[in-house]
Amino acid sequence: MKNTLSSNPERIYKQIQFIINDLISRLNENTSDSETQAAAVQSLELLNNLHQQILEKLSLLEKNAEWDTFTVALYGETNAGKSTIIETLRILLKEKTKINEQEEFDSALKNLGITTESIKRIRNDILDSDNKLSKLNQTWLDKKNNLETNIKVKKDIVDLSYQELLSSLKKLNILQKILSLFISTKEKKQYQQSKVDLATSETHLLNEEKIYTTSVKELHQHIYSLEEQNKKIEYKLQTIAHLADGQIIGNGRSDYTLQTHSYQFIVDNCKFNFLDVPGIEGKESKVETAIWEAVQKAHAIFYITSKASAPQKGDGKNMGTLGKIKQHLGDQSEVWTIFNKRIQNPIQLEKDSLLSDGEKESLIDLDNKMAECLGDSYQKSIALSAYPAFLSISTCLLPGSRDAVSREKFLAKYNSDVILHKSDMHKLTSMFNSSMIDDFKQKIIIANHNKAKKVVDHALLQVIKLHENKFHPLSNALRAEISDKNVELRSLITTLKSRLKNQTREQIRNFSSNVRKETYKRIDDDISNDDFKNVLRSCVERNQKSLVNKLPDVVKEETTLFEQRLKDVITRFEQQTSGIVSDFNMINSVDSDLNFKMDNGISVWGIVGSLGGGALLFFTPMGWALVAVSAATLVFQAYKAIRSFFSSNYKQSQQRKSVDDNLYKLEDEIESKIDEKIDEIIASVNSHITDVSQAMQSRLIFVENIDRKLIMASHELSAIKNKLEF
Incomplete structure (x- = not known):
């Protein structure tokens, strides 16, 4: 060994336990950072579980070591x-x-006095007797079939001779019938003989059956006697079976x-x-x-x-x-x-x-x-x-x-x-x-030391694999996923802004179309220029009011759609990051699962309620009242009165042109004011998106902090392994 562990081989497991305990104690000292406390707790939970596995294995090795x-x-x-x-x-x-x-x-x-020959003799006798019994049964079945066939034939003969007797009696006159009672005719003799033959055959069958039954009974008794002898032998043999070769x-x-x-x-x-x-x-x-x-x-x-x-x-x-x-x-x-x-x-x-x-x-x-x-x-x-x-x-x-x-x-x-x-x-x-x-003594020491080294080596391999196969690639995967989702979030804001502009402009076009349609209809009635001015002002005011009332619904519809899409992005982020974590948990070579226990700050917030303050006015007609342009700003050009007086068509064309000119100007002014409101909405949304992005980033920070703890543990375990090299 490279250290003092080899000086007392039998205490190797206790010494390693002491070193591992010291390692975990020093790792526990680095958990005071409040911002990464959750990650520290998680990483230490993993390492403590690993620590427990090491101690259990070393304890078992110590217990079972020879x-x-x-x-x-x-x-x-x-x-x-x-x-x-x-x-x-x-x-x-x-x-x-x-x-x-x-x-x-x-x-x-x-x-016991039992020999192989005596067992063979009894078992062969049983087999022979079984064969005899089978043969006897088959012989009897064949004989019985023959006798029963013979009886059936003789029954047929009795029936036939009886019919012949009846037929002959029918041919006799009264005197002959009386005489036939005292004289045996040929037919009567044949009938009586057939009955005697049938009775003889039936008696023969009964006698043969008695002989067969007696033989079977005797054979069964013989087999039973042999089987009882065999059982006694087997019983005696069972008393010494545990001593026989091959019982294990x-x-x-x-x-x-x-x-x-x-x-x-x-x-x-x-x-x-x-x-x-x-x-x-x-x-x-x-x-x-x-x-x-x-x-x-x-x-x-x-x-x-x-x-x-x-x-x-x-x-x-x-x-x-x-x-x-x-x-x-x-x-x-x-x-x-x-x-x-x-x-x-x-x-x-x-x-x-x-x-x-x-x-x-x-x-x-x-x-x-x-x-x-x-x-x-x-x-x-x-x-x-x-x-x-x-x-x-x-x-x-x-x-x-x-x-x-x-x-x-x-x-x-x-x-x-x-x-x-x-x-x-x-x-x-x-x-x-x-x-x-x-060198069997040396082999014993090497074998036991190698088992201890393998325990530490296995623990080191687990920590390295947790770092290389799970946490390091997991942090890369989360980083890429967060980057993708940030792009999606920015795209959502761009889409929201674009859709708000498109939808509000559609409402402005509807406003212009309604004013134009209503005013043109009155112009077709050949109204005067003064009446025309009043009609146009009235149509503008009425339709602007309608526009102002519709804009909150338009904004609400688009922000609701945006909110749903935001929910989808967040949900997919949750699912995909959970899927990523699950995939890394399925790596079979690592024994520890990743069980995140953190409040990541991501919630599916209601964008309507979250805007708050003055932004809430965007969802009421009051908030959009300022986009309306006063009808007093309408401009009417000086018409050529004489020509208008003599030509109604000319007057109507001038009135229509006035409608169009004023509507173009109104559209530009309303669009400008609405765009200002939309910019306010987007600014509010942007602040919330930033919060969502930061909450997603917390998962990456969490994983990176755990990974740093694992790197520290791998260095320490490598040092222990080097001390155990034989």
Whole structure:
């Protein structure tokens, strides 16, 4: 180690906890700035959560750490053969409890007086009796069908002979009929004989059925007697089943092994501990704690798989086997893969090599994928077949059990040494005579220190990823989003101003059109010039009043539309920034979520109410009264009275021209006054838009302050990591 941590290895976890506590304490000192207090609280919440995770992991490591015995965990897929491998190693490496179990099993089996031959004899008798019963049932069915067919034929004969008898009687006269009562005719004899034959056949069927029933009963009794004998034998065998070889091997259920089981070995005066870990693809909710405790205790891991292919990745919803391996084994110093090939038949051992070419290629791919997942801690794969090896060396199997039958099948083709050699089990056992024994004490220290370093490294990686993958890009994204929304806000103001001018000008045009229409109509009545002047003044005053009354509604309609568009911009800003935050929260490599808890000052304000003061007059006719131009300012040119007197058309044309000239002048004056009012409205709106822009900016400030805290934390954790380098 680069510091004093190595001087007392067993206290490494306590020392790291002390350093992490000191880091968090110093970060807490930098939270006094009132303007960024909310961001400080949020950043410290993230770091405190991370701090808690670190302390929990270090505490578990300290609790489960093993410093005296080199511990190997057999970890892997459910039903991949972990227990089979361990049971085989127990026998081969002469584990003490296994030797005791075998001795006790041999003695108990001898006392029970049960042999494989006696079990075979009873079970074969049961099979033979079952076959006899099936044969007897089939024979009886065939015979019964034949007898019933014969009876049916004879019934038909009885019916036919009876009909013939009736027919013959009909042909006799009275005297012959009387005589027939005392004399047997041919037809009568045939009818009587047919009834005798039918009765004989029916009696024969009943007798045969009695014989069949008796035979079946006797056979059932014999089978029952045999089954009772077999049950007694099985009951006796169950009393010693726990001592038999292979009892730790799973029964095929995904959750058979629910707890980690430990088996201790001594090889060349070195102690080893093997952990049989629950499968990672069973009901993991039941075994998650057991799995974590085992891998934290282990100094080396054997990942057991029954497939030569690389572990599957997740699909987004499920982590996948590769994801679980990375999660569980990412902190290990030494990880091996054991491909346990499934072999249930000795024919599968006929080839010189245990593996096919395809399996060899698949294992190369598996090694590459595992190395990518676990880095330098991954070693390589070892291929073997544990079940044939187990069968070849097992001497204490329950007579008549599945394993005992399989053992006979394998030994009928190869002797035990050949089977053991073909299983390649020696590739695993040889490891405990060389590589793992060398410097095993140093390996224990390295493994435990590496786990502590991985805890700090994981915390550092989380902080760096929070900065690089979340907060730094998030601040850039928010900055771009705020810039876009500021452009939209300015565009809204420009649009509001343009629409207000367009709509008010339309109202002015309507005013001019109405005055022109009404005045022209009176001119067409050939009114005098004096009457014309009065009519024009009256029309102007009346329509100006109407214009003044309409302008507040026009402004209100446009500002309401502006308000709605402003709401849309703010809503989209909220949604898009929330979406941005959500997207960054979905980065799987980071464990902390961004949960903003801030009052950003953005509210969907009612623009009508917010204008306040004199601006409220814009929404009442009083506020627009000043835009009206007095009718007294109308200008009437001097008309040529004589020509007008003699020519009505000339007079009317002059009056129309006067109307147009005055309206042009009025329009210009009214537009000028309305534009002044619009400028006042826009100025008021601008002040509120500035407030909205500043409120949006607060989100960016919030994120940037959190990011600064994370940068500080990453520097501190890097320093701790450097102290832990071995």
